[in-house]
């Protein structure tokens with residue numbers, strides 16, 4: 001699938017490519033990114049492939065990523081063509097609590113800084129980067145409203161928040177007629193599927209498109225790390241040696257099993273492991289776009305071809321199985337066998353258009369004591 005097929009992001013009129021360009025690697029300020037020349041090659045190749053969706057944040061490489069995006073967009077005169085997403089939450093001045101977080105004072109300070117670095121009058125998609133545990137959802141929504149009215153942002157979204165907080169915001173925005181949250185940006189990959197427990201249904205219910213970050217688990221799913229030689233350099237090692245273990249500690253037994261299955265299926269499909277992992281994420285429910293990351297132009301070229309040829313259903317299903325989420329309460333109570341007990345063996349599912357009668361899953365017996373099998 002080419003990148004110049006544009007899809008609406010959530011329930012909005014904003015049209016975006018199915019693969020967004022992540023720019024957390026723009027700038028070497030964090031010790032593992034790309035210099036300006038390489039970042040520009042990556043940017044140009046993404047645009048040349050038809051891509052229109054650029055993701056950055058005021059946090060990334062200390063503002064350098066936004067500066068490079070602003071510079072490249074200006075030099076290529078592509079401002080009208082590209083959709084720029086950026087984020088606020090992280091603190092920009094030690095000792096000043098209002099230079100970070102999600103309060104109105106911090107949001108307005110942050111938006112002004114991003115507009116300046118991005119050399120633009122308006123941000124197409126403005127995202128709360130992460131929950132600050134204190135700011136009421138009402139204050140964030142009101143400020144999104146103010147920023148849209150002032151012409152500084154076009155659409156609002158949330159990244160890395162609890163599901164209840166996103167739900168609260170969606171309900172408030174409905175009840176109060178405020179800005180709708182049209183995007184949830186969340187970590188999602190074969191090894192990190194936790195969002196399937198709450199966020200996927202939330203996004204479908206409230207019309208939010210999910211954009212998935214770190215679809216390659218920061219490099220783990222490219223196959224560059226192996227269990228017997230897990231110290232081979234790369235970003236995960238740089239992060240780990242800097243003590244940022246929370247996001248870099250991915251060398252687990254479960255993950256190695258997923259990597260092995262991915263390696264096997266990629267070989268069978270004649271695709272790279274990165275392409276298979278990205279396509280798997282892109283084809284999951286509620287995923288509006290996958291945010292691809294690349295440190296080199298070669299990595300980008302590989303990732304851009306991820307949607308070129310469809311994987312077989314059996315290959316996707318095999319990946320699903322090896323990467324299945326462990327059962328956990330209360331979600332275990334919503335599983336199919338429990339549902340059969342609730343619905344008397346009558347399947348719950350989308351009805352075909354104009355067809356009102358419930359449909360029974362073929363061959364599925366009603367479960368549980370005292371439940372008679374439904375008549376088929």
Ligand SMILES: NC(=O)c1ccc[n+]([C@@H]2O[C@H](COP(=O)([O-])OP(=O)(O)OC[C@H]3O[C@@H](n4cnc5c(N)ncnc54)[C@H](OP(=O)(O)O)[C@@H]3O)[C@@H](O)[C@H]2O)c1
Nearest residue numbers: 022023024213214215216217218219222234235293299302
């Ligand atoms: N909202 C959030 O909290 C959040 C958090 C993280 C990221 N993001 C966004 O999501 C974007 C993508 O995240 P990510 O960079 O972590 O994505 P990722 O795709 O999981 O990891 C990218 C890394 O994988 C390696 N890689 C990528 N393509 C490769 C290929 N074809 N072959 C071999 N290695 C390859 C490179 O690692 P090496 O450098 O080691 O070679 C690259 O730096 C970011 O740029 C950012 O825009 C958002």
